[in-house]
Amino acid sequence: MVKLSINGLLVEVQEGTTILEAARQLNFRIPVLCHHDDLCVAGNCRVCVVEQLGGKALLAACATPVAEGMQILTNSLKVRTARKHVIELLLSEHNADCTKCYKNGQCELQNLSNEFSVGDHIFLDLIHHKDYTIDRYSPSIQKDDSKCIRCQRCVRTCEQLQGVNALCVAHKGEAQKISTFYDHSMAEVICTNCGQCINRCPTGALVERTYLDEVWDAILDPEVHVVAQTAPAVRVGLGEDLGLEPGERVTGKMVSALKRLGFDAVLDTDFTADLTILEEGTELLTRLKKALVEKDPEVALPMTTSCSPGWIKFIEHTFPEYLPNVSTCKSPQQMFGALAKTYYANDREIDPKKIVTVSIMPCTAKKYEADRPEMRSSGFKDVDYVITTRELARMVRQAGIDFTMLKEDKFDRLMGDSSGAAVIFGATGGVMEAALRTAYEIITGREVPFENLNITPVRGFEGVRQASVLLEDCVEEWSFLEGVELKCAVAHGLSYARELMQAVKDGKIEVHFIEVMACPGGCLGGGGQPIPTNQEIREKRAAAIYDEDMHLAIRKSHENPEVLKLYKNFLGEPLGHKSHELLHTHYKERERY
Amino acid sequence: MKKIPVHRVDLIFEKITCKEIFEKVMEAKPDEIIQSVIDSGLKGRGGAGFPTGLKWQFAAREKNDEKYIVCNADEGEPGTFKDREILDMVPEKVFCGMAIASRAIGAKIGYIYLRGEYKFLVPKLEERLKDFHGLMKKMGHPFTIHLRLGSGAYICGEESALFESIEGRRGEPRNKPPYPTKEGLFNKPTCINNVETLVYTVMIQKYGAMHFKEMGTKDSRGSKVFSVSGDTPKAGIFELELGMSVKEFVEEFGDGDTKAVQVGGAAGFCVPRKRFDETIIGFEGVPTGGSMKLFNSSRSMYNVLHNYLDFFAEESCGQCTPCRVGCQQLLKGIEAVKKGEKSIKYLDELVKLAATMKIAAKCGLGQSVGNAFSSIVDNFKEEIIY
Incomplete structure (x- = not known):
């Protein structure tokens, strides 16, 4: 433990704690722009600088670990002057056309300049010297460099959280910018459109394309x-x-x-999430049958899910040799x-x-x-x-x-019914759990052997999770699966997806079925969800999803009455002719930059 | 006749047999080597002046099987060109210094990070490295030196940006702590020294710590290689004893009309004529990595400052706000004052900004922009304004 004082108040914290975290424990909020709880430390915006008594230079609170006996001031004259300078400098190169900005009212830079009462700019306006065009080529993400404060949160998100590296820093000094491979548009690069960069951009530099x-x-x-x-x-x-x-x-x-x-x-x-389970589950069982009974060497296993379009584009770019393994099911x-x-x-x-x-x-x-x-x-x-x-x-x-x-209302009919299994699609591991609930029952005629149908081994936030279910006393049709241990793996966030796929490629992991969600936490942490995001918020959303599942009368996809009616009246059977026409798709290899 | 107090020294370029010195080093214990460097009082010759012996001691104390010696040969400070000469004339002494350091801290691998513009030295260095590696093999000291080239970014001379560059990433300074001796190259304990520093460690082994310590002053022991340029009849490289005043320096190197000396390059300080006498060149006064630029009365200090700021606005890595935007604001700011678009008072705002940059920027580059700015603006305000 390390003892230090912050603004005269003593605090004792674990070794390795940053000044920022120590200050939070004392309820001192230190402003940040480049820091984000989900990302590694950058220490480059310098808005979090604090003074250490006896020290020459100020310290970046987000990047500096505490030391024994430190005396920190978070609001001294030196700190205030420097902080205000930093905010004014950022504004001097920022397109502060706030009233027309999509992020007006939700911009971290705007909040700070308001908090520090930055009135008339004391510094020269640098924005007009630069030639900016807004990149609107991507159907998902809009990138406006004139609003960028170069905090590099997006770059760290893309590199570390997602392992995609579509965004990078280019050039130096006054010309430094957040760019892409050869400064191509966001539509032409390896970007998976996951939008995690948007969730962490403090300003309006990265926002969704809005319709x-x-x-x-x-x-x-x-x-x-x-x-x-x-x-x-x-x-x-x-x-x-x-x-x-x-x-x-x-x-x-x-x-x-x-x-x-x-x-x-x-x-x-x-x-259609329930419908996906029936189609995808049948597809998995068909593939297993081909592999185990017909000994077809061509069949691609492990099969991966296909609900997450960020994941689809990622695998098309980075592991195209595994495209036959991706379920042909369209997303819900x-x-x-x-x-x-x-x-x-x-x-x-x-x-x-x-x-x-x-x-x-x-x-x-x-x-x-x-x-x-x-x-x-x-x-x-x-x-x-x-x-x-x-x-x-x-x-x-x-x-x-x-x-x-508002009073609560109910979905309209015909395509409005759903099971709890469909609801949990929103959390990482949810598709896997829903699929297992159905597949196990089809194969054995019994419910999955987990209390309350909650398949807890596939839940949680660990980056890559593995689970297996032993198939015993199978019904006659699926007797070839007797004694098979059905192995599955779940990954969320594309860095972990890459890790998992690499393990598959290297033969380090043997599974039958893989669920991948491009975003950390699954869809509940998606790039279109409310900002801010952090682990605590994602956990709360996940708890709500599992709570919703528990409160629904029907919790298995194959019991959704409207889905059953759809097959009876329209589709015929899973993987049938009509399904193929309407519900299945194909993928294509893309370039790797 | 008045005695000229500028003492020439010949340590760096003295031709020696490295083998003999290294044999001596192999017989000494690592602690003894480190102690001799500490005793000599040698401070880093790249400009920052951290005590070399202490740096070695910190690195030696780290328990890790993997440690690195890095020679910083990314000589980029405007007005310095002495490392180029050292690497050209006595490369084996640089290698020898690295080998001594490797013995002291327990490293097996070394890197020389060479400024991109010094590419012409590569064939020669590679040739000499072959001989050196042969010698290491013969001596039974497992130490290999790799050569890495920069690509022209000034910032890569900053030690942690240099590590990033060697590791294959964009050259951006890291947060400190951790310092390199704890987590440096590839996040392993690393000892990074300037070219000249490493050669001095060789000469300290040859002549003993006292020989070095006897020269110079209490805060600035020994001698130093200076790169002299500007309005001088004697431009070039000179190894001089430390401790002289700017006045003494100017008497030796000036053209009789010197109005200012920029000590330490763009990141250093401008010393005006009225302060020549009281200013010592060294760590008690104005430190320098070697760059000494003389300006006579025909020079506009506005142009000098503009040139430096233009350099910084381009060479800032762009990572941290105070440096990236601050440099541009200082540059555009003096232009605006010169053109009369901003009042004279605006200069005061810029001086305050420079002070913020000095304490709030992430690395040494951003922190030192304020040195040149404030020292030129303070002393030559009229030239900046009119």
């Missing part, structure tokens, strides 16, 4: 039937942007708000889109031309996914617009809806 006007136009057009679908993780994040605490489930309020916004039908992506969003303009349109007797599907996603990569040329199997663009959880919150505010006071 709010298009969605409003559709809603306000009486000729158009606008269908909303909501992803599992939205309901445990949305509240944070509308005045509620992290971890509050707002499913009913969200449905109610969507109806008030004017969507003609409010349906649930959870419905795209299954929904394809069915909305076929099955739903038929049933409701609406011309699919007049249907606009809008999905509300915790994700920015979903915007890219909806734009993929393969995603037009209904004959139209299956999903017309994708908006993030944050964008939905913005729509709710624009429409003047008092979210916290």
